[in-house]
Structures are given as C-alpha cells and as structure tokens.
Amino acid sequence: MSVTEGEGIVIVGAGHAGGSCAAFLRQYGFTGPITLIGEEPVAPYQRPPLSKAWLKGEADAASLALRPESFYAENQIALRLNARVERIDRAGKAIVLGGGQTLPYDRLILATGRRARRIPLPGIDLEGVLELRTAADADRLKAALSSPGKRLAVIGGGYIGLEAAASARALGAEAVVIEKETRVLARVARETLSTFFQAYHRAKGVVFELGAGVAAIEGERGQAVGVRLSDGRLIDADAVLVGVGAVANDELAKDAGLETDNGVVVDLLCRTADPAIYAIGDCTRRPLPHYDRIGHLESVPNALEQAKQVASAFTLRPPPAHEVPWFWSDQYDLKLQIAGLPHDATEIVVRGDPAPTLGGARFAVFHLTADHKVQAVEAINAPPEFMAGKQLIQSRKPVAPDKLADLSISMKEVAA
C-alpha cells in the first residue's frame, strides 16, 4: 500500500511523543496523511529502559520499539528516518529538510525532545566520553562495559547517572559518581531521598565524589583514561559518562519566530502562537495546572498526555484530563515512584523508615503546603503511598501530617 506524504499532519521528532501521537491519531480515526520525521536511524522506541534493562542486556530491540516496524506502513504513517529538518517556512506552511527538499503541512507538530547538556571541559571530545540519550549512546556505553572489571566514571549524580551506575555494578563494572553538589539528585529531590540513595549505592559498591569539581577528562592517544578533579586527584576510568541534564531542542521553533524559553512555549492544549503549529513532549515549556506556573516535564507520561491532547484536538474528541506529573526510576531492587512537584511545599512528612536496609527498604516522603495539601510524594518500594499521594495531589484534599506518618493507618484510609 502506498503512503501519502505531506499536506496533512507532519510530526517532527520520532521519539516517544511523536511516535505515540501518530499512533493515537490513527487509533482515534484520523484518515489524512501523517508524516513522522526522525533524525535517528530507528523507528520510535522507549528511552527509559536504555539506562536499565537495555544496558544490562535484559531487553532486545523488539521490546524496546514502541510499535513493530510494520506498524507504520500498515497504518499509512510515512516514517522518514535519518532525516533532519533544517527550518520551518511558516508563511509557506512547509518544512525544509536537510537535502533542501520541502514538505508541505496543514498542521505541524514539533516533538523534537531534548538532548544531553554538553559541558565545555578539556578532554570532552576524547573517545570513551559518552552521554546517554539515544539507543546508539546506550550501545556505546554497553560496549564500554562489556567485560567485567571495567571502570565507569559518571559526571553528574542525577537519575541517568545513578541508573547507569546501578546497571554498571550489575554488569560487574566499578562505578564512581562525581557530583558537584554535596548530595546526589540535588536538582530533583530532597535530602532524605539523596541520603538514602547514596547509602544504598555505596552498599552496592558505588563510590561517590560529592562536592567535587571536574577540571578535565584526561586521555591517552585520544582515549579517555580518567577524570581529573578540581582538587588534583585523578579518577581512573575506561569510560566517562556525562549526565548533567538536558537542553530542549527548540531551535526550529525559535528560528521560525515562535516563543521559546529552554523549550517551545505552548498552552495546555499544546498550541504555539501559530495556529498551525503544536509542540509536545520533552521539548515543550508548558503550564503546570496543579502548580500555577509554567515549566517543563521530562517524562513519558507527559509525552503521552500531550500526544493525546493533540490527537484528540485533531479528531474532535474531548481532551484528556490534565494529569498530575509523575516519574519513576528503577535502581537495583528499588522502585522509585514520584508524583507531583515539590513547589511551595513547607513541610516534609516521612512515612516508613528511610534507613537504607538492603532488601526491604520501603518508605515515602510527602511534601505538604502550609495548609497540609500534598504537593508531591517520593515513594521507595511503596506503591500505595505513591498511588494515594497522586490522588491527594489531584484532589487537593488536606491531610493530617500525623495520620500520614502513622503506618498503622492504611493509605486508603488516609486518602479517603
């Protein structure tokens, strides 16, 4: 069956948001042309397993793929891989591709995602200096850790760094995490959680250099051999993973005169100021309805929610509800689930014991406003606390802190 390109919906970015949006459009009955353009050589896939199951060799390409290869042709979705969009011609309602070819659109959806932040560091271009964003990145990291006894240095103690360190340990590699703040997860979590993760990772053999500046990555014959700290010490490494956050791929929008602010600025329905152009997923800067502010959400749930917003709008379905933001991470046998954002929280309630006992760790940290509404919950191996916390964030129902901390009262009762 031939697939018509252009003059329908053109989606730039074939990640989780773009790929899901194309699928939802078909699921919701959109019959016009859909073109999905991706820079990577592979069809849309799931990124979260890259630092976990994929790195450990527990997932294959088929399970990583969002949909099977055949799905796109079967659903008349023109999938263009290895293709880069150079610019948007808003007046002509067309995009210009790398080779100079233009592709017209009725409606354009930007789903360009984020890319790993690069830091200007001597030695950053050496072989063996890696980032972790794409499947190709993950393959390089996997190859670097392929034989036991390899040493991985991670610059940045965020989720990517910690998940990679955990996977490296599972593969029999040594792992050193270098973080400039005095605790890991400093940007995204409170102290209780940072302390817990540090202790847990240490017990699993991960070494931390906290409050440590990086002066350079040292190399020999073009290959990275270690990380030179600001205090002069050298951390030996066979591979260096740089995981220091991500920046929005918002240049296309910016160059086309659309508003950007480390992300394409959109409203709750994913609209930009141009009625023909929408943006979804990690690349957006969006209103956060539960928190009366704007921000960006780097998460699969956000990518899916925004993909559904746009697909619903184009097929005249009622828009989906705005969900409480949530995130998850797996490290060793730990399941971390986070709901909400800790904005405007003045009180912390810990339910359970945050001591890092190996096997059996289970607790949750609730972030409350002054009037005892739950703003966020961070739950370790504690699904009821996560689920109830998420419902409480949505309902805005105040809770008594002493009840929340009391393990003899079930979360169902607390949330009721």
Place this chain on the structure above:
Amino acid sequence: MPTIIYIDHAGTERPIEVKTGLTVMEGAIKHNVPGIDADCGGACACATCHVYVDPDWTDKVGSASAMEESMLDFAEGVEPNSRLSCQIKVTDDLDGLRVTTPESQH
C-alpha cells in the same frame, strides 16, 4: 502464536496474535489496541494497563503479586478479576485469553 482477544468497554472484540514471552500489555500497545495506556512501559509503576480477565481464564492467568495488588488497590473500578496486563506473560496456554479493558485508565 497465541491469540489474545482484547475487548473494549463498548464490547468490540479485537483478536490479536501475540508472541509468547511478551506481556498482554505489550501485545496491545504494539498493535495499537485502544483501552490500554501503559504509561510506564511495563514497570508495574502506574496501573494504566488495567484489564478484567474473563472469569473462565482467571485460574490459568494466575494471581497478582503483592506489588501489583497494591497498585491495583488504587485503580478505578477494580473487580476480583482485575489485573495489570503488563504483569501477564503470554504463553501457549493463554491462547484464546479474553481480557476486557475498562472505560478509562486514568
């Protein structure tokens, strides 16, 4: 390949051949079957792949783990035959399995 029959809230049946080893959730997502969201991709972290297992099949499918139970506890419209479809691995024994999706996963 075993066939899984996905039935949506309105009663529409969609028989789908699913490779053994995949989960009932993955079978739905990969074939764009509506009604299962699976926001977390199968990490048992979100309870958005909730299904009702046909009562004739509940014994063969088995019961939920403690982790799954505690997630299901907070899902909408939970019944005794509720399961998270990301936790049901497709085997040859499940050929013909019938699962119904709820009206909403959120």
